[in-house]
Amino acid sequence: MNKIKTIDQAMEYIRDGMTVMIGGFMGIGTPELLIDAMIEKGVKDLTIIANDSGLPDRGVGRLIVNKQVKRIIASHIGLNPETGRQMNSGELIVDLVPQGTLAEQIRAGGAGIGGFLTETGIGTEIEEGKQKIQVNDKIYLLELPMKADVALIRASVIDKLGNVYYRGATRNFNPLIATAADIVIAAAEQVVEVGGIDPSDVMTPGIFVDMIVEGEK
Amino acid sequence: MNKIKTIDQAMEYIRDGMTVMIGGFMGIGTPELLIDAMIEKGVKDLTIIANDSGLPDRGVGRLIVNKQVKRIIASHIGLNPETGRQMNSGELIVDLVPQGTLAEQIRAGGAGIGGFLTETGIGTEIEEGKQKIQVNDKIYLLELPMKADVALIRASVIDKLGNVYYRGATRNFNPLIATAADIVIAAAEQVVEVGGIDPSDVMTPGIFVDMIVEGEK
Amino acid sequence: MDDTTAKQRIAKRAARELNDGDVVNLGIGLPTMVANYIPDDVHVILQSENGFVGLGPVPEPGCEDKDIVNAGGKCVTVKQGAAFFDSSVSFGIIRGGHVDTTILGALEVDEKGNLASHMVPGKMVPGMGGAMDLVSGAKKVIITMTHTSKGAPKILKKCTLPLTAAGQVNLIITELAVIEVTKDGLALKEIAPDTTIADILKSTDADVIISEELKVMEV
């Protein structure tokens, strides 16, 4: 099973209207190669799930500037003024989610957890529309799992089976989204042979990765 | 802050009646050095939380054979006939928990999650006494977090700040219990200077580890 | 048929259920034997719930690594391209539906696909280990077991032992038959060449639907 694909082969799996999770934190750890290709393909009406909306010229932000996104679920949109502008003008739906809750919702989606209880957001607008559950005199919000059609991750090093090693702080949401989508596409900075990553150093097991595209910078 | 302690210094933190989480899977990844010391100290009436009850001559099993345990919460007791014998004779309380639920309960305890929804155990005796919660026409069990007074972990390599690297399959429950106890004691196969473990290879950050005892085999 | 021959036959038949690229978890005992019969052109990735994917063969004596063991605590090897992780990640894989097939043993299975495999109250209480999570989480659950125990049927109208999971079993493979759990009941899909439908019905407590495409089991 050869997981190495051309960018065009990978793009066949990203279509208008899909829900796409994208790794990265303020653009660091985001697969820019796949953003480039999505812009070139012009895929539209996307729902994006990501930590943040990037910068106007970096990461997820470029898809927003190019008006390919109809909705974004993220914890922070402050570094991309265009996100706020489109939100205020009604062009874009923005769902703001506390960062820890967002990470845990994606993990839950990938790990088959039906929901989890958290104190984060109690007493704030985040409560709206959510079940509250009492356990031993404490009130929690029930937060539900998140999944996506496609997840786009950025691998610092990947072997041909799809085992991933993320350098430094590029890890962030990447290992989480890799578990929570029907199709997982990795943009790779470096591809190595099977056996080139020590089994103890693997951060995303290859069983989660469907496709590898080379050429990420 | 010197985290390296003698075994006697570490044992001061383990007292009669405490709840103690112990890492390992059928004894692999269990800190035998700390089991030795608990047997020598004769600490009793312990509640143990661990994947399994080990073997009669290995891991958690030795504490059971030595009658230091009043209750064990575990997923499997089959390799230690003494556990079953003490359970049937009423000397020992055994709470059997599905392994994935147990791992997730400990993670939840460490990660400040108030509970989580799972399908595991639906339609079985595991349901008893638990809240059932419906989400989108599906029924889940609400499982609650677990914490302990002390966690005993086994580090293959540890630096003097307490950053841990676990070799091979010794990882299992160790990184989870390290997050979920008031005091965490690591028995170390090998202690290295700070900087001796690459920050990307750390599996339990040192902020979780209170004490390091050298001499684990 | 002696017990060893029966188990070999079951393991061999179960191996044919696996597809190239599948992530597979094999239970302890008979299910572990399945690995010996996987065709050379079918590459499956074996998951070990104690914390890795890429389980390899048993090592040569003297080449054991004490830190690499399977979920039964036995020394094993890992293949190139393996990955280790902790127990919460391991069960995230299992619970999250990332295991294509799990093959497990059983004490009893019934018409509703209920499974009892983890205890006989008052007698044998090993605990469920990872079995409850596996049967809830895996996409396909295959039960491998001898058809009867000391002559008593193990495929029942209704399980008598405490359940390990309700309604999760997909396929039952014994030395006599391959039986699918359908919404209409248990469907006999294959029959061993050295038995008869009458014999199977006699040694099965559950109602069995004879499939229209009934085949002879390859042994």
Place this chain on the structure above:
Amino acid sequence: MDDTTAKQRIAKRAARELNDGDVVNLGIGLPTMVANYIPDDVHVILQSENGFVGLGPVPEPGCEDKDIVNAGGKCVTVKQGAAFFDSSVSFGIIRGGHVDTTILGALEVDEKGNLASHMVPGKMVPGMGGAMDLVSGAKKVIITMTHTSKGAPKILKKCTLPLTAAGQVNLIITELAVIEVTKDGLALKEIAPDTTIADILKSTDADVIISEELKVMEV
């Protein structure tokens, strides 16, 4: 006092709240400046919610590693003994009570310890990032901010902006005062040498209890 001087004073005072061995998360902006004033004999471990502990100083130009950035996306370094992890582990640390102290900025704080820091509806909506999790999870929440904004009080009887967290703030440090959130209300613990109680009360909308142990703030 100009804005820079005020912020330096606040950061310096906040640094004195940190204890040797503490795990600390500093918000973007003014809170980040606190790191510059931590005494040499106090070793704290800085957590960066994008995925590590052991945050070090800003690198020399030309020595930046593009893969090592802080939660503001700026190039940083890590100290020896640092550890990287993913976002779910990062917020497990935060939510699980393993951060001793978080120091954050604010738009408004009120008598109940309520905090508004993440949005001004219709005007500025950057989002809460990790702030909601941090203030819910950290053992101690310190708010650092200038006492007023263009002359308008920011310490209120009741927050007017959407809350970032309810009742989670422990201490407020401004250029004029150190105020503790107690169950009886806001307690003025320290007053800057260049102001008066009257001035503080005038620039504070909330009721303030003058602590019996009121001290002069070291600046």
